[in-house]
Amino acid sequence: MNREDKKRLTRQNVLNAAIELFAEQSYEATTITQITERAGIAKGTFFNYFANKEDLICDIQVIWAVEEVRRIKEQPGLLIPHIRYLIMQIDKFHASRQLMLAVNQGIISSPKAIRNQLEQIDELVKALTEVIEEGQRRGEFTSSLPAAMICEIAIQTYLGTRLYWSMGRGDSNLGTQMVVTFELFFKSIMA
Amino acid sequence: MNREDKKRLTRQNVLNAAIELFAEQSYEATTITQITERAGIAKGTFFNYFANKEDLICDIQVIWAVEEVRRIKEQPGLLIPHIRYLIMQIDKFHASRQLMLAVNQGIISSPKAIRNQLEQIDELVKALTEVIEEGQRRGEFTSSLPAAMICEIAIQTYLGTRLYWSMGRGDSNLGTQMVVTFELFFKSIMA
Amino acid sequence: MNREDKKRLTRQNVLNAAIELFAEQSYEATTITQITERAGIAKGTFFNYFANKEDLICDIQVIWAVEEVRRIKEQPGLLIPHIRYLIMQIDKFHASRQLMLAVNQGIISSPKAIRNQLEQIDELVKALTEVIEEGQRRGEFTSSLPAAMICEIAIQTYLGTRLYWSMGRGDSNLGTQMVVTFELFFKSIMA
Amino acid sequence: MNREDKKRLTRQNVLNAAIELFAEQSYEATTITQITERAGIAKGTFFNYFANKEDLICDIQVIWAVEEVRRIKEQPGLLIPHIRYLIMQIDKFHASRQLMLAVNQGIISSPKAIRNQLEQIDELVKALTEVIEEGQRRGEFTSSLPAAMICEIAIQTYLGTRLYWSMGRGDSNLGTQMVVTFELFFKSIMA
DNA sequence: GATGAATGAGCCTTCATTCAT
DNA sequence: AATGAATGAAGGCTCATTCAT
Structure with missing residues (x-):
């Protein structure tokens, strides 16, 4: 070595x-x-x-699977199943509520940590907006709202679920809680 | 004096x-x-x-308008307008992002603060679940999901929007951001 | 009243x-x-x-039964039984080890408390010395040591037993511990 | 270095x-x-x-010469001279009354300090009891009292003298005061 | 590059004491 | 004489950070 x-x-x-x-x-x-x-x-x-x-917390931050999101819009057919699949992957982290709470504490603990977090969100927004635009083009998602706004609300939903769960509420499994939550979200943005 | x-x-x-x-x-x-x-x-x-x-932060925590929520289910006709109206009231706090961020930091800063926050959420859940059940009875909300679950997701949505906004994203006005977000949410739970 | x-x-x-x-x-x-x-x-x-x-601790200090000591030397016959009887009275305080510990802490906690304590000891020394002198005159106590010294050692013995007991050692009853200890002491000063 | x-x-x-x-x-x-x-x-x-x-006071505590006590019982002939010699060594500390007072304050200042002190006393008791038993076997000490009890009273005597002296009474030299006091004590336990 | 003893600013908290009511 | 809110000095202690080895 x-x-x-x-x-x-x-x-x-x-x-x-x-x-x-x-x-x-x-x-x-x-x-x-x-x-x-x-x-x-x-x-x-x-x-x-x-x-x-x-500096440390910036490195730890839960990976936003930007790359995976980018690839979704290349997929043929319906996009939602691919998004749903991605959400289900959250399980894989086997994150404890405690850890998730620490992450939540970390990302808002200091201006620098927030800035770092926002940069990552920015990238995710960019990637996800394109996916949603693609979905609108294909007629899968409603076009009554701008893609950027839908994207924003998706992220809010993700953050809210994570925060809520880390505080000790919701299904014992974060993935399950996410999936259930997003089912409702999908319903609201389907064309 | x-x-x-x-x-x-x-x-x-x-x-x-x-x-x-x-x-x-x-x-x-x-x-x-x-x-x-x-x-x-x-x-x-x-x-x-x-x-x-x-101890201090427990006293500062943003008031959940539990009382107002309780009153909603007594209203005749559609419930959503009343809920929407309540959400718009969030403006009234004229809270800065900074302050909201501090509140978010505060409520997850320590086990005690979290416990306190959960207690408040519990009360809100109870009140809101009854409203949603009433809405389901009246055929305004979908009955395909248990009222408790809908309620939980509503709170997640609220928390997520607040967190996202406090980090410096979304509409410059928290109330506006809330209203927009909840429009989509309402859509997903309407019968 | x-x-x-x-x-x-x-x-x-x-x-x-x-x-x-x-x-x-x-x-x-x-x-x-x-x-x-x-x-x-x-x-x-x-x-x-x-x-x-x-100021408070000065008022609390365990009463040195000076008056009772003074009276002893007026008694006819052997003096030791009277002294022994006095020692047995210590039981009456029903003092807990904790309290005695607090008293010990108190009397050495500050120069003023010590001074106060010394004054009380002085009075006791005076009274007790007279008793011992009387005992020597009567041939009950050894005259090979000055009465003042015997007296001093008696008080040391008392203090030591009290300290030792308050730290959690010795017989569960302070009176018993005192009596046993002083039996030995008496033996050493008998003519 | x-x-x-x-x-x-x-x-x-x-x-x-x-x-x-x-x-x-x-x-x-x-x-x-x-x-x-x-x-x-x-x-x-x-x-x-x-x-x-x-923690500090625990390190400062006056050394109980346990090792030296252990060695005494190996000595041939009379034991008291060896014990007396040990007691005289206390001079060597050249301790001031003030310091001794501080030590006395320290050892009863907190539960932890007391516990620590008791542990040290325990060891001393063990060592000293063996010496006294040996003395009883050799017919030097009275057998009318259990060795453990004699030992206990010896320690009480030591503590009492130390406390009394630290409060500003007794001979200007602690060693002298100890020796005088123990002469009387020896007298009481001699066979 | 690794070490870990030394640093010291600054934190939270206690509590005897004062004094206006 | 009784009250108890306000005081503020002083305490113990933490911990990120530095730097000589």
Whole structure:
């Protein structure tokens, strides 16, 4: 293993330790000391990889599957099934409510974290809007609302469900809760 | 002005100062020292009114208009207009994104704050579920979904819109963003 | 009940409340607020009766039965039985270890408390020395040591037993522990 | 000087500063800020070495010479001279009354400190009881009392003398006071 | 690049005491 | 004489960050 690989490994170690701790306690309650202890490195080493805790949360943020969204509009036939399938994938994270709560805490914890989060949302909006426009073109989605607005509401719905679930409500499985919620959403945007 | 009134005034002073500061900076970044300085009282006085910062946020939390929701189901005719009207009232808070962000930070900042928030949601759920059941009885809302589930999704939608907006996206006016979002939601639950 | 009586009653109320709290927690841990709450008076009222907490402990200090000691030397015959009887009276306080610990904490907690304690010890020393001198005159106690020294050691023995017991060791009953200890002591000073 | 040595040095610096301050004022009156200032370190550094002030006193506690006591019972001939010699060693600490008072305050200041103290007493009791049993076997000490009880009273005597002396009474030298006191004690337990 | 002891600003909180009512 | 809201000094303690090794 060369030097570059080792660095990557250490960095991932730190991220994993942080995720675990965020899930066990919370974003705010987790200290850098705890993270480095669990990652098995010295405190000082942390700062060779991340400028500060804020930086860390930016790296952890739940992946918005932008790439997958982009590919949807290439699919023939109805688009909704593909979107539904994507939503079901959320299960795969096996995220605990605690972790999701920590993520929610993290993304609104600081201006920088918010900015970072908004950038990611921007990209998602772009990709998703195109999908919805395609759906409107194909007559699958209503054209009575601008695609951008539908997209925005979709993301709001996603965020709301995630927040609600992370607070300890809804189905024990986040994926299920998402799917149910989006069934209703789909109904409202179908042509 | 008697003692009792003076107490009430001081308490409100503290709350106002806190709200201002939360809006300017954030929940986490605001210190008790800052709050008392702005409220023009001694630091110790704060603790005569609130056990800690956590306690404070519980008092600030945006009021869920539970009472108003309860009254809706007594109304004759269509219910949606009344609900829509209630949603439009959110404007009245003239809340800034910053403040709403602080509220969002506050309610997920600690187990206690979450518990408090859940209690409030519980009450709202109870009231709103009855409204939706009434709507289903009247044939205004779809009966293909349990009222409780519809209610849950409504709250998710509300939370999601609030979170999204507080992060700096959506219409400049929270009320407008809410109304638009709920139009779509209504569409999905109409019979 | 006249004003004077009422004052005495309030004062005693405060003392009782303080003793209870010292016994439950400790001298240091007990706050004036707790004392006034239990005594059912306002915080400010406390300062009408005591200048501060230090003052309070001086009033609580376990009574050294100086008067009883003085009377012993008037008794005919052997003196030890009378002393032994006095020691057995300690039972009567029904003091808990906790309370005794609080008393021990109290008497060494501040220069003023120590000074007060020393004054009381001084008086006891004077009274007890006379008893011992009388015992030496009667040939009951050894004359190989000065009465003052024997007296000093007796008090040390008393203090040590009290401290040891208050820390949770020795017989469950303080009186028993005292009697046993002093039996040995008597043996050492008998002629 | 390597890192490890430096740490040891800093730790000892802190302890020395604390002992000095305890002796000058008292355990309770001494603040961590004062300790760190005198030790010439930052306040935060204190907490790298001790979890809190309570922890500190546990380290300072006057050494009970358990090891030395254990060795006594191996000695041939009379045991009392060896015990007497040990007691005389107390001089060596050159402890001031103030410091001893601080120690006394410290050991009964908190449940944790008491527990720690009791553990040390326990060990001493074990060691000392064996010595006394040996003395009883050799016919040096009275067998009319269980060794454990004699041992207990010895410790009470020690504690009482220490407390009495620390309050400002007795011979100016603690060692002298101890020796005198124990002469009487020995007399009471000799066969 | 890794280490971890040292830092120190600044946090929350306590509580004896005051004083206007 | 009683009240209790206001005070504010002072306490213990946290923790991100630095830097010499």
